[in-house]
Structures are given as structure tokens and as C-alpha cells.
Amino acid sequence: MTGRTCNIPKQQYFTASLDFLLYEAEYANRSPNCQVVIREPYRDNRQDSWTGVGFMKAPEGSSIEFDIDDIKTTALYDPVVRYEPLQNLDWDDAEMRIIRMKPIDATSLCSETRPEDDIKPFSLPMEKRSIVVGPAICLEAGEKYKIIIDFKKSQYNQDTPTASVLIDSIVLLPRADSIPWFSGSSPAEQKRREYQDNCEYALYSLNSQNVPEMCQKYYTSIGAYIFNGAQSCQCDPTGSISKLCKEYGGICTCKQNVVGRRCDSCSPGTYGFGPEGCKGCDCDSIGALDNFCNVTTGQCKCRANTYGRECNQCRTGFWNFPNCQRCDCNGHADICDSKSGTCISCRDYTESYACDRCIDGFYGDPRLNADIPCRPCPCPGIAGTNHSFADTCTLDPTRDVVCHCKEGYAGARCDVCVDNYFGNPEVPGGSCRPCECNDKIDLLRPGNCDPHTGKCKQCLYETTGDHCERCRGGYFRNSPDEMCRECVCHVLGTNNTAGPCDPESGKCSCFPHVIGQECDQCEDYYWKIASGSGCEPCNCDPVGSVDLQCHRFYGQCKCKENFGGRQCNECKANYWGNPKANQCTSKFIPKVYNCIFLFLPFRV
Missing domain, CATH: 2.60.120.260 (Galactose-binding domain-like)
Structure with missing residues (x-):
């Protein structure tokens, strides 16, 4: 004092x-x-x-x-x-x-x-x-x-x-x-x-209220006597604004939301005692029991099934604040979205809002009232191997597995190939592939290729072969990109018994000594294509003919003067001699004919 x-x-x-x-x-x-x-x-x-x-x-x-x-x-x-x-x-x-x-x-x-x-x-x-x-x-x-x-x-x-x-x-x-x-x-x-x-x-x-001024001197004197003099303010350096306190009562000047004579604690409804004072608890009016929280952490006192510092969300395993209800995940997840109720991190190969459906590649009925665990789809092998041909499968009403086969596969277990596919999917390592028919089949028709070997069976556009890779007999094309065209072969010059025309060039199979793309003419020095068995040699006489080429249809050789015959190996008409010796002449010997003139009477 x-x-x-x-x-x-x-x-x-x-x-x-x-x-x-x-x-x-x-x-x-x-x-x-x-x-x-x-x-x-x-x-x-x-x-x-x-x-x-x-x-x-x-x-x-x-x-x-x-x-x-x-x-x-x-x-x-x-x-x-x-x-x-x-x-x-x-x-x-x-x-x-x-x-x-x-x-x-x-x-x-x-x-x-x-x-x-x-x-x-x-x-x-x-x-x-x-x-x-x-x-x-x-x-x-x-x-x-x-x-x-x-x-x-x-x-x-x-x-x-x-x-x-x-x-x-x-x-x-x-x-x-x-x-x-x-x-x-x-x-x-x-x-x-x-x-x-x-x-x-x-x-x-x-x-x-309205305490007389004279009372203050009494309060001060009595207080000093009862408590043996003055007391140290001891204002808390964190919670108070200064080290000074009121002379009577010792109340320090506190920062925001700080209380106590020494300003050493947060007021009810606040937390986080520190240099800036204390922060409001802000406990949720619905989710919290009251607006009082832990003075250190700020954690409010939550009602049943609510969660969070402010008790403004459902606790783990519940959703739909403020009407928190347990997550319905059929026992396959522990938590769900706090607003929508969608289950999070479904276990046991389940998925969907309530973990009530098997993930792709698994089948079963994971709902609590059914309790059929999710198992890998047998289509025919399980997912993750090279012998599974379905992304999903389901249980039918009789609880049989129905595989939802990928393109090209069919059967309850996806172990057969559909039309226009071939392979051996029933064997581990096997698979189904599209029929390799070079786009020369009608995909709307069944049975276009053998389901096991892939051999094409219904080639279109005049094609043939295991893969419809070539033209059928009597047709040809110059390149794989072209359509097959019918071969044009001369009926007399073509040897049909020798096979069809060349499938790439269209060249017909000619009789002997017949030539041309279509077998429609004889070779040089040959004729008589009309024989239907090939052309015959002209055999023009080298002495009597101008050259060895004869007319291709008639066979007539071109004869020298005074020579005749088809092969020019004779003297022509009214000529005589030895044609082999190039001796054909036209020497004319006149003959005398005696004529008798008869005079007959003329009648009128």
C-alpha cells in the first residue's frame, strides 16, 4: 500500500x-x-x-x-x-x-x-x-x-x-x-x-446498483485489513490487455471473450485461449447439446450420432444431418456421404449407393436379406485372366449365373463364338475373332465362316478361298481393291477343260495355237479357230505362196502368180506345169472345131 x-x-x-x-x-x-x-x-x-x-x-x-x-x-x-x-x-x-x-x-x-x-x-x-x-x-x-x-x-x-x-x-x-x-x-x-x-x-x-461513494473507502480499508494489505494484480500476459488492474477488486482488463479476475480463461461459449483472446464455440443449435465447447479444442458436446467440432454433421457411420441415421451399406462399408448417404469404400467386391450390387466382373446378391457373396464371373474363366470374355454377369431368378458376353461371344458362359466369329473360347488361351473374309460376306446372314477354323463359307462378289481372298473360277481382278469381273473367253478358242481363266489377269486357257486375252485368234501361220479344238497350221507352200501366213479363218494362203490352191501348192486354173518346180504356165493351143449349120424352114 x-x-x-x-x-x-x-x-x-x-x-x-x-x-x-x-x-x-x-x-x-x-x-x-x-x-x-x-x-x-x-x-x-x-x-x-x-x-x-x-x-x-x-x-x-x-x-x-x-x-x-x-x-x-x-x-x-x-x-x-x-x-x-x-x-x-x-x-x-x-x-x-x-x-x-x-x-x-x-x-x-x-x-x-x-x-x-x-x-x-x-x-x-x-x-x-x-x-x-x-x-x-x-x-x-x-x-x-x-x-x-x-x-x-x-x-x-x-x-x-x-x-x-x-x-x-x-x-x-x-x-x-x-x-x-x-x-x-x-x-x-x-x-x-x-x-x-x-x-x-x-x-x-x-x-x-447505486452504492454510495463513502462505501468505497470502507471497502478499501476493510479489504486491506482482512487480506493483509494489497494483492498483486498478476494479470495474465496472454489474456489481458495490460499488467494493470482495478485498484479495488483487482479485475484486469481482458481481451475478447476472456474472463476471470486475472483474464486467464475463456468465457463460457468460447475456446482457444490465446493472444487474440478466445473464439466463439459456434456449436450447432440442432446438433449440439448447448453452445459450450472444450476450452482447448473447441469441441462441442454433440447429440447422439452427430459429429464435428461444431456438431454440425453426422458422426462416422451416419448421414442426413440433423436427422442423423445409420448408413445403409449392407455390412460392406462403414461410412457414407454425410449429405447423400452414398456408401463410401464398399468392400467385398460391392458397389452402388448401398453397396448392394456386385462390381463388374463379379456376381451375387450382397444385400443383407439375401447374403450371397460376390464371386468372380465364370465367363468361362474369371476376370483378370486371359480366359474371361464378359465384363459383367448377373444372377437370374433361379440364381443361375448369366454372363453378359463381350462382342463375338455367346453362351451362358461366353464359351462359344457368335455368327461371323470363329475360334475356340472354351479352351484356356482361346478366343473368338471376326471372320476374316475381306469384307466379302453379308454380316446379316448366319454361317458366314466355320465357327472353329474361320474358313469363309459364303463369299460374295464372285470371290472364293478360305478368306474370300481371290476371284472364283471364271472371274478375275487386277488388284485386291478391285471387284471381280467375269472373264470374257472366245467360245471356239477357249479350252474349258483346262480350267478357268487366270484369276488375276483374266487370261483365258486357249486351245493349241490359239492366242489372245480371250483366246479369240490363231497364232501367226495358223488358222481354223472355228474347229473348236485349236488352230491348224497354214502350211503355205514356200514356193507357191507369197509368205507363210494364211487367212486366219479360211486358211487360204497368198499365192504367187500362176499358183493356186489353198496352200498355193498347185497351178492355178488354166495353168499347168510342176508347181514344186515353180513351173506353172498358161501356153494356149488353139483347136479347130467343125461346125454344121442347119437351115430350118421358117413358118409364119
């Missing part, structure tokens, strides 16, 4: 308020049927009607036990109970008991206290918010005590199981009778009366 009259605390010190000996009911020991009720500070700047974090709800037959271990001055103290009623009736039957850990010092102020003085019946009027339990208690400095309040009956001689009351705290107020300067002289007695009449009552209730 400092000042001329030692009535001012030094900087960073304070004089304790007279209700400094305050013990919160919510932190006290209590019977199992009591319940802590936490209150969130008003958000409309109203003064709170409680201290600490709230109240202790005490029903009939309950008790609250307070530990007292901070008495610094032996004196008489008025125990004040601060409360809020929960019913429109007085609480008639309550009792306060003081338990002393040691016998009373025979030389102290408390030596005349009797055991019965430590048992104090009292009641709680419904129209009040605090009550002084008398007579005063004499407490010795440095000793430990227990103050126990028993809440017997709300109404005398009547059980009211639903009755309860909210207890905020008890306060030990030093009585003026124990203050030295309030006794021993008439002026002192006058001061005591002035204090009791004008100042003492204001300490009973939490939010006293």
Missing part, C-alpha cells in the same frame, strides 16, 4: 473486494444427483446474474461441499448464498454445516464457538437472489474448513422430486463487528452503523 494514509495500492497491486472470498458452486464437490449448469454470457450487454461459468443445479436430497483454505484474518464472516430459484415457491428446508479440520484455538477470537453454532438451517425465498445464513461464522486464519449445504426438502413435510434450485456461489463477507476501528469509541460505533446501514447490504447481491 502507499499514499499518505496508506490507503492506495501500488501500481500492479489491488485491494481485494470484500466478496473476494467467493467459492463457485459449479467447481465444488457435490452429490451425484447435482448437475452443473453452464451459462453463456448475455450477448446484448446485459450484466450476468452469476459468477464463474454458471450454476450447480441442486434437487431435493442433494448436497454441495465447498473447500475453504484461504482465510488470512481470524474474524466473523457472514456466509452469503447466491442462487436463482427454478420454481414459484420458497425453498423451505436447507441446512449449512461448517466442518473444522482442527479444534478451535482456545486463545483465538473463535474460542467461544459452540458445535451447534456450526449447523445453520435456512431457507431460500423465491423473490430473492441471495441470502445471508446466520449467525456469522468465526473462522481462524490459516485453517482449513468445509462448508456443506444440504438441500433437504423444498416444502416442509412434503416430497417434491422435481424441485431444484440453481446455486451460483457462496461468499464469506467479513462482519463489521470484527473490524478494530468499528469499535472502542463513539465515533467508531457511528462509523460501524454508517457502514452497516449504507454499505454492507450492497455486498450480498452480485450486481448492486
Whole structure:
């Protein structure tokens, strides 16, 4: 303390308020049927009607036990109970008991206290918010005590199981009778009366209004006496704005949402004590039990099946906040989407919204009421091998497996090839391939190729071969890209017994000595294609013919002058001689003919 009259605390010190000996009911020991009720500070700047974090709800037959271990001055103290009623009736039957850990010092102020003085019946009027339990208690400095309040009956001689009351705290107020300067002289007695009449009552209730200015000097002096001088502010460096506190009461200036005389804790409904103060819990009004959360983590108290720091989502395994319901995943997943209910990470080869369908490549009925596990599709081998020819399969109403075969496969197990495909899919390593017919088949017709060998059986566009790769007999094409054209072969010059025309060039098979693409003419020096068996040699006589080539159809050779005959191996008409010796002449020997003229008569 400092000042001329030692009535001012030094900087960073304070004089304790007279209700400094305050013990919160919510932190006290209590019977199992009591319940802590936490209150969130008003958000409309109203003064709170409680201290600490709230109240202790005490029903009939309950008790609250307070530990007292901070008495610094032996004196008489008025125990004040601060409360809020929960019913429109007085609480008639309550009792306060003081338990002393040691016998009373025979030389102290408390030596005349009797055991019965430590048992104090009292009641709680419904129209009040605090009550002084008398007579005063004499407490010795440095000793430990227990103050126990028993809440017997709300109404005398009547059980009211639903009755309860909210207890905020008890306060030990030093009585003026124990203050030295309030006794021993008439002026002192006058001061005591002035204090009791004008100042003492204001300490009973939490939010006293219109306290006279003269009371402050009394409060400061009495506080310094009862608590042995000034106390250190000890403002929390994290939660307070400065190290200074109020000179009376020692209340530090707190950061946002920080409370406590020293600004060392978050106010109810906030968490995360730190340099910026505390953050609001913001607990979900539906999913959380209240708006109070863990002061460190901010975790709100969630209702059944809700989850999250703010209790604004369903807990694992549930969905549809706020009407959280268990995920319906047929036992094949543990979690689902919190909004849609779609199961997440289905197990046992299942999928879909409720894990009620086998994944592609598996079959079964994984629903709980069917419980047929998903197994690999046998089509005919299982998925993941080179012998599976279906991506999916299902169970039919008779619970037989039906494979949904890939293109080219058929059969209940996809072990046969469909029309226009061939292979041996029933054998491991086998497969079905499209018929290799060079696009020379009608895919709408069945049986275009052998289902095992792939040999084409219904070639179109005048083609033939195992793969319709060539023209059939009597047809040809010059390149694979062309259509087959019918061969044009001369009927007399073509030897049909020698086979069809060449399938690539279209060249016909000619009789001997017949030539041409179509076998339509004789070789040089040959003729008589009309014979139907080939051309014959001209055999033109080298002596009598101009050259050896004869007419290709008539066989007539070109004869020299005076020569004749087809082969020019004769003298021509009216010529004679030896044609082999090139001697054909036309020497004419005139002959004499005797003529007889007959004259016949003429008649008119």
C-alpha cells in the first residue's frame, strides 16, 4: 500500500473486494444427483446474474461441499448464498454445516464457538437472489474448513422430486463487528452503523446498483485489513490487455471473450485461449447439446450420432444431418456421404449407393436379406485372366449365373463364338475373332465362316478361298481393291477343260495355237479357230505362196502368180506345169472345131 494514509495500492497491486472470498458452486464437490449448469454470457450487454461459468443445479436430497483454505484474518464472516430459484415457491428446508479440520484455538477470537453454532438451517425465498445464513461464522486464519449445504426438502413435510434450485456461489463477507476501528469509541460505533446501514447490504447481491461513494473507502480499508494489505494484480500476459488492474477488486482488463479476475480463461461459449483472446464455440443449435465447447479444442458436446467440432454433421457411420441415421451399406462399408448417404469404400467386391450390387466382373446378391457373396464371373474363366470374355454377369431368378458376353461371344458362359466369329473360347488361351473374309460376306446372314477354323463359307462378289481372298473360277481382278469381273473367253478358242481363266489377269486357257486375252485368234501361220479344238497350221507352200501366213479363218494362203490352191501348192486354173518346180504356165493351143449349120424352114 502507499499514499499518505496508506490507503492506495501500488501500481500492479489491488485491494481485494470484500466478496473476494467467493467459492463457485459449479467447481465444488457435490452429490451425484447435482448437475452443473453452464451459462453463456448475455450477448446484448446485459450484466450476468452469476459468477464463474454458471450454476450447480441442486434437487431435493442433494448436497454441495465447498473447500475453504484461504482465510488470512481470524474474524466473523457472514456466509452469503447466491442462487436463482427454478420454481414459484420458497425453498423451505436447507441446512449449512461448517466442518473444522482442527479444534478451535482456545486463545483465538473463535474460542467461544459452540458445535451447534456450526449447523445453520435456512431457507431460500423465491423473490430473492441471495441470502445471508446466520449467525456469522468465526473462522481462524490459516485453517482449513468445509462448508456443506444440504438441500433437504423444498416444502416442509412434503416430497417434491422435481424441485431444484440453481446455486451460483457462496461468499464469506467479513462482519463489521470484527473490524478494530468499528469499535472502542463513539465515533467508531457511528462509523460501524454508517457502514452497516449504507454499505454492507450492497455486498450480498452480485450486481448492486447505486452504492454510495463513502462505501468505497470502507471497502478499501476493510479489504486491506482482512487480506493483509494489497494483492498483486498478476494479470495474465496472454489474456489481458495490460499488467494493470482495478485498484479495488483487482479485475484486469481482458481481451475478447476472456474472463476471470486475472483474464486467464475463456468465457463460457468460447475456446482457444490465446493472444487474440478466445473464439466463439459456434456449436450447432440442432446438433449440439448447448453452445459450450472444450476450452482447448473447441469441441462441442454433440447429440447422439452427430459429429464435428461444431456438431454440425453426422458422426462416422451416419448421414442426413440433423436427422442423423445409420448408413445403409449392407455390412460392406462403414461410412457414407454425410449429405447423400452414398456408401463410401464398399468392400467385398460391392458397389452402388448401398453397396448392394456386385462390381463388374463379379456376381451375387450382397444385400443383407439375401447374403450371397460376390464371386468372380465364370465367363468361362474369371476376370483378370486371359480366359474371361464378359465384363459383367448377373444372377437370374433361379440364381443361375448369366454372363453378359463381350462382342463375338455367346453362351451362358461366353464359351462359344457368335455368327461371323470363329475360334475356340472354351479352351484356356482361346478366343473368338471376326471372320476374316475381306469384307466379302453379308454380316446379316448366319454361317458366314466355320465357327472353329474361320474358313469363309459364303463369299460374295464372285470371290472364293478360305478368306474370300481371290476371284472364283471364271472371274478375275487386277488388284485386291478391285471387284471381280467375269472373264470374257472366245467360245471356239477357249479350252474349258483346262480350267478357268487366270484369276488375276483374266487370261483365258486357249486351245493349241490359239492366242489372245480371250483366246479369240490363231497364232501367226495358223488358222481354223472355228474347229473348236485349236488352230491348224497354214502350211503355205514356200514356193507357191507369197509368205507363210494364211487367212486366219479360211486358211487360204497368198499365192504367187500362176499358183493356186489353198496352200498355193498347185497351178492355178488354166495353168499347168510342176508347181514344186515353180513351173506353172498358161501356153494356149488353139483347136479347130467343125461346125454344121442347119437351115430350118421358117413358118409364119
